[in-house]
Amino acid sequence: MEWKKEAEEAVARVPFFVRKRVKKRVEEEAARSGAREVTLQHVRTCQERFLNRMEEEVKGYQVETCFGPSGCPNRAVITDGLPGTIETAVSRRNLRSFLKERVKGPLKIHHEFRVSVSDCPNACSRPQIVDIGLIGASVPEITEEACSECGACVEACKEKAVSIQDVRPCIDESKCLFCGQCARVCPTGTLKEGKRGYRILVGGKLGRHPRLAREWPGIHSSDEMLQIVERCLDLYQERSLHGERFGEILERSGKDPWEVPGRE
Numbered sequence: 001m002e003w004k005k006e007a008e009e010a011v012a013r014v015p016f017f018v019r020k021r022v023k024k025r026v027e028e029e030a031a032r033s034g035a036r037e038v039t040l041q042h043v044r045t046c047q048e049r050f051l052n053r054m055e056e057e058v059k060g061y062q063v064e065t066c067f068g069p070s071g072c073p074n075r076a077v078i079t080d081g082l083p084g085t086i087e088t089a090v091s092r093r094n095l096r097s098f099l100k101e102r103v104k105g106p107l108k109i110h111h112e113f114r115v116s117v118s119d120c121p122n123a124c125s126r127p128q129i130v131d132i133g134l135i136g137a138s139v140p141e142i143t144e145e146a147c148s149e150c151g152a153c154v155e156a157c158k159e160k161a162v163s164i165q166d167v168r169p170c171i172d173e174s175k176c177l178f179c180g181q182c183a184r185v186c187p188t189g190t191l192k193e194g195k196r197g198y199r200i201l202v203g204g205k206l207g208r209h210p211r212l213a214r215e216w217p218g219i220h221s222s223d224e225m226l227q228i229v230e231r232c233l234d235l236y237q238e239r240s241l242h243g244e245r246f247g248e249i250l251e252r253s254g255k256d257p258w259e260v261p262g263r264e
């Protein structure tokens with residue numbers, strides 16, 4: 001649906017963590033009234049309704065994605081079905097009822113458990129500041145194929161992690177973010193994609209005491225990643241006292257979740 005400029009500007013001022021939701025509601029409101037274009041009035045009506053009925057809007061969790069599925073060329077992994085799979089896993093936890101039992105006073109959007117998926121290390125969906133952040137990873141692998149020293153891989157790597165030494169590519173693993181670009185541009189197959197999976201960030205949050213998420217070591221396959229998501233949700237639900245964010249729970253325990261033994 002088309003948007004009037006002033007309507008777009010008004011929505012751009014809505015806090016980012018509810019912007020997507022407000023935008024969807026505004027478009028529904030405009031469609032309901034038979035409009036072909038979203039106006040400022042549609043935005044105002046929805047904002048008012050959203051603020052008055054904030055508690056009803058809280059479903060207990062949010063799963064967000066970057067714009068990768070819209071065709072972003074930078075994607076290190078194709079995660080089209082993944083948000084739905086994660087949403088199914090998280091929704092099974094009945095987090096709204098869970099939070100209702102623990103939070104004193106009305107539920108607010110910031111109480112929700114948030115998962116954010118980014119398809120490459122550019123991390124446009126801000127996985128560093130949510131409870132669980134997933135970042136697509138494509139690990140480059142050096143093969144036996146001869147290198148033509150074209151330099152395309154060196155040029156493609158924004159991290160300056162690739163160099164050519166003795167007519168062979170060399171990757172500095174301490175710098176590599178697993179974006180997969182070097183393997184993508186290699187014309188000879190000397191560099192190719194090796195493992196493909198996810199980096200997992202846990203316990204990020206904003207608010208009064210912001211905390212950047214910590215990275216679960218390793219690159220994980222889809223199955224491993226889903227097991228880790230379940231393990232984090234177990235920990236969150238076992239240890240939450242008053243609906244605090246996962247990062248706060250981890251800080252209180254003094255341990256990272258990969259240091260806590262999982263269930264057998």
Ligand code: SF4
Binds near residue numbers: 072074075120123124
């Ligand atoms: S995180 Fe990467 S794949 Fe996703 S929108 Fe940003 S640049 Fe594109």
Ligand code: SF4
Binds near residue numbers: 161
């Ligand atoms: S995957 Fe390749 S291009 Fe991307 S950061 Fe690693 S070495 Fe650089």
Ligand code: SF4
Binds near residue numbers: 146149164186
């Ligand atoms: S892109 Fe491939 S062929 Fe070109 S320098 Fe790099 S490894 Fe060698």
